[in-house]
Amino acid sequence: MVPEAETRDVLDELQRLRARVPLLSGALAASTDGLVLAHDTPGVEAEGVAALTAAALGVSIRMTDAAGRGGFRELLVRGGSGYIATYAAGSSAVLTLLAEDRINVGRLHLEGRRAGARIGELVDAALERVERPAAIPRAAPPRPATAPNRALPQRPT
16 A cells, blocks of 8 residues: 555645646546555545546456557547546556546646656555665674684795
């Protein structure tokens, strides 16, 4: 799991994103398996959206593989009253944005891709620190001791 300090940094990024793009009605960062990392989603159940994002991500990954289009990058769904956009955020997280119908989709993609990259860096770095704790220095192997009162061999002269 991502440490609390990085979770706070992710939440800060979500809030900055919502401030930059006024027609965003919600922003959520989740693990690829559907666990909420951070969210700014007033009036929306974040856990449910994260779980559905994981399901959509699974289908999207299979679809890009089957069509030979490379790894997953993003998914855009348009509903009757707005958009849901999901962006890859590093190797183990996704960013899902909820936007009003009148949003500029180009701006949504521009800001979503940038924020996804920043969130991915935060999450991946945090997970790397958790998975690879600081190396414990090993003591040097003991040197063989010479026997007491034993002279070292001499070279003949």
